[in-house]
Amino acid sequence: MTTPKLEVKNLSKTFSLNSSLTYTVSSISMRINYGEFVSIIGPSGCGKTTLLNILAGLEKQTTGTIYIDKQKNQKLLGKSGYMLQKPLLLPWKTVLENVMLGLTLKRISEKKAKQEACNMLKKFGLSDYANYYPHALSGGMAQRVALLRTILFNNQFLLMDEPFGALDALTRLSMQMWLLDVWQTYKSSVLFVTHDIREAILLSDRIYVLSSSPATIIKEVNINLPRPRKHEFLKDKKTVEIEQLLEQLLLNL
């Protein structure tokens, strides 16, 4: 059995509301193997974001253990690349400077950071935009820049919270393929939160289905489609069956 990048055991998060304990996340156990693309789907507001924030180190769990690289409950901040629905690009910095941000914070010399960011932009076809300011970018382009910034900070472990949620359907399609391209380049371990079933199937090796508040895992589904993935796979008979199964699960919550 391969060692996981991330292992979560019995993770729960409670908060007290009117002197009664309420669970937002309830006894979640999960794992992500090295280089594995894992998605979490669940209804909106079910506590997916809380779960991701805990894994990113922004919030503390009430109970449960988190292992990253087999190490238990370490300081989680900085251990993952964290990406949200909003691109969160600094408006006063150019695309290049935004992509460099993670390296700047790691105190890597400006020259070297610039070099690496340039290479990154070139590799993924954004060189032409290097000197643009974020306000001049389309939503999809801004999110590409945000992904490259995330990757340059940490390309081994990515936490993504509905990163394409704000994009239109067409942009989203090309972004999904682009993400897979980036992911395969770095063999990153990814935890991808979405409420789009087809997106989850297209991207993932494995999908966890969460129930709504408290978030708890109700099903785990393996997606055995060949890589590299293509959009046509979504029309396969087997894929459609999985899609319907997931849809039923989510609808009956």
Place this chain on the structure above:
Amino acid sequence: MKLKTIINLGPAFVLFTTLFTVWEIFVQTSQISNQLLPSPIVIMQAFFRNWNIILPHVQQTLIETLIGIFTAIVIGITTAVLLDTSSWVKRAVYPILVTSQTIPIIALAPLLLIWLGFDIWSKVVVVTLFCYFPITIAMSDGFSRIDKEFINLFKTMNASYIDTMRLLKFPSALPAFFSGLKIAVTYSITGAMVGEYVGAEKGLGVFIQTAANAYAISLVFATIFVTTLLSMLLFILVSILEKMLLPWKEK
């Protein structure tokens, strides 16, 4: 761009000209003597005739004002940074800050004169008191208006406090800071003059008093004209600085 600026300024220019023309016509056609209410032309004549007398006073007031603004900026930013360190500090200090603004600064001016003497420092402090509040509040609001998700992003990137300040919070709060600074500089000249009113040897506040005591009303108006001119120049200077430092705000 140039043409657009002129077009934008057009309406204000027309209104100004109209107001002054009405004023001029009113004084000339009515029986009011120029001694009591001078017409704009008389005021301008007084201004140009006495320019060399006014100039040293302008210098004095301007020096007090600039030192005062600079001090207010330094203390204001420091306060805003301290307020930002924790919500407890903010909750404790903010109300005091607001309450302190209800103290009439004009009432403090004589005290400052007693404590600091006749030279420029009592006036500098008055200017600082005038400018400190808008700068502090604007900067502090700028800090608190930063999207929480940006702060979280920096946290997940393990950013230090200094880096978060330097790379995120300061640049984010700059537009707010400049709004505050614009309000502050328009008050600042008045602040210096309030300080001078209470007691000074030189400065526009002193000059305007002397002129009023001598019933040289046109000279009083000329000084008021100089004051507004200076305030506007400071305002424009800050606006230019803002444009230079915040090129991304254009869009």
